[in-house]
Amino acid sequence: MGKTTIIGGSSGKTGGPQSSKSKRAAHGVDKIDVTAVNKPEHRELYQKRIPIYPKLAHGTYRKIKWAFLFVLLGIYYVVPFIRWDRGPGAPDQAVLADFAGRRFYFFFIEIWPQEVYYITGLLMLAAFGLFMATSLFGRVWCGYACPQTIWTDLFIAVERMVEGDRNARIKLARKPLRGKKLVKKIIKHSAWLLISFLTGGVFVLYFLDAPTVVRGFFVGQAPISAYLFTAILTFTTYTLAGTMREQVCTYMCPWPRIQGALTDEDSFEVTYRAYRGEPRGPHKKGDSWEGRGDCIDCKMCVAVCPMGIDIRDGDQLECINCALCIDACDDVMEKIGRPKGLIAYDTERNRKRLPKGEKPVYRLFRPRIILYAILVGGIAAIMMYGLMTRSTLDLNTLRDRSPTFVRLSDGSVRNGYTLKIINKAPNIRKFRVSVEGIKDSSLKAIGLETKDDTVTVVAEPDKVRVIKIYVTVPAKTVKTLKTSTPVSILVEELGGGERAVNKTVFLSGKP
């Protein structure tokens, strides 16, 4: 048999690569029998996944991760239920992508489909913000904020609560599936499914009125799409966070690949300080630390790693920079009385400087950071300006094309235009429509009265008012016109206010 037997992954040998047996690494610190299953040399092309049983870490970064988990999940679950009064006839949900009504609501902002560039701006902000954060602090997104990380973390926490920590889970995995183990597995998977269902269900609430859907969901009154998307997202949450976990990051996600281009030698990343740690090896109490490294090879950093790698191998594509190995290692360093920070956030530059005894250098203001900051600031400013000066009146003019113009019996020429007057304001508004550009032209609109060559239109709140107008030019004026004359269609709010102008043409054929 091939290499597989050596790491014992799929060959069916009992125990597998990870076992709960312990030896001593130093006084008071056990050596954990653990293999970094995703080490490059342990991974063959067609290899089945080897399960990872991450041990619970304690420390600063674990606390930060818990905080991120609770805050972000809190936001996700609470936001659809926040109400925001927009007056009668409009939905009162603070954040709502109303596909049926073709509106997107975000607190005081209401966006129409044609204003989707605000979403583009938002996505650009997110992208450049992410680029900047990555250039500065490495894969912080992957380690703390990515939904895959958050839900995987949550699912592992549930697993730990039901089945116990690493050793208990490994023991349980070896037992046959019956009795206590069966009960535990049922509890775990039920809890996972419940969380998945809540995840998928809440996602749907961003697109429909939350209280209505929640009330209707369990009595079969919600729309089919709500059930469908809840089912899909329940399934994906369960599989991605429950059964696939780190494989999503390593094999499915493009972001780890992109990030390689975003980090440089001044970006922070989780780093094993080899100059301090090597040569590694077990340490007996009372022995001198002279001539050896601080790493006692307890493998605690490998045991807590949710990605199944060994950080001491250096930068790896698999590493999501969650910093749990920092927590684990700091814990050990404290126990054996060595300074913390054998594994720490640091830059590549300092990894080269520190062994030479040079002082660490931190450069935050680098050209790419400044560029990202300018882009983020610029886009944010443009968006703010756009939102603040956003007009609540829009005009679209469609000129008749069949026929392009009509010669009337008295020789005058008439052109027809369909006007779409878009009232984005939440109140009824009156607009005056007029046409400029040709003298003697007269205006007529179907179903509306013309006064002083203008037409007054009432536009319902948050609706598009469509009117058909006709512009007629008398025969003697037509003779002075070219085949195509530019005209402007003006829509002004009565009593001052917003106005919209559309430039179009008046066609009159060969004179």
Added chain:
Amino acid sequence: MSDRPEVDDHSGTETTGHEWDGIKELNTPLPRWWLTIWFGCIAIAIVYMVLMPSWPLPWADTYLKGLRHYSERATFEKDMVKLAASRGPDEARLINTALDQIENNPELLNFAMAAGKSAFGDNCATCHGSGGVGTFGYPALVDDVWLWGGTLDDIKYTITNGIRSTGDDTRFSQMPAFGRDGLLSKDEIKDLVEYVVSLSGREADKAAVARAQPLFADNCAMCHGEDGKGTRELGAPNLTDADWLYAGDRATITETITNSRNGVMPTWQGRLEPWTIQALAVYVHSLGGGE
């Protein structure tokens, strides 16, 4: 060949036992994901066959209907019923609203225009052209010339009953074939053509015009009026304007007087729903700029 399959040293995979020039074929098992999907597809196919129509039974002239009794045709019919039901209130409102009130109600006007536009494309555009531009012998509906009247009520009456058509109340008038039926001689017609040309303000043979004056008064003025401005009640066109249903050149006018023209428009009552006719009237009225 031994009883037990040979295992390849290099890959650790069994071989099929086939050998060509020392090259052996590995019996690599199918990937698990592939097998899973394959079995999944088989399972789905079985479920589908049980639930949905799946197999023809020609000897019984039927097919396996499946537990759900799904039928594309029935679904379509149901959808059409649903569509009609959803349009119902608007249709009722359209019929119950006086024609001249529809244009004052933006919502109803939108509905009438949309319904009218699609009905026009299906039924009227064949002759009147898309957008109602008209062509030789088929009146343009976009201008301000209306043979039988351009008010909403006139238009609705014309659509409902047609022109020289089969309905009892169809609009009717008939221009005699002056030449063919021998009512006028060729020379008289020639003079009349000059007269008609002069009516619309064009250069004409003055002597011929003078000769044709009594001819016009005797034969044409009954319908087209003394001044040639036409009579809407009779669908007699105005001969003094620049608009010609059949072209206004001398040859065409000669042809018109000789053989007459009696265009036909179908009676739409009974072919179209009353609400569609209502919508068409509003749409056509708006095309002409609204008289």
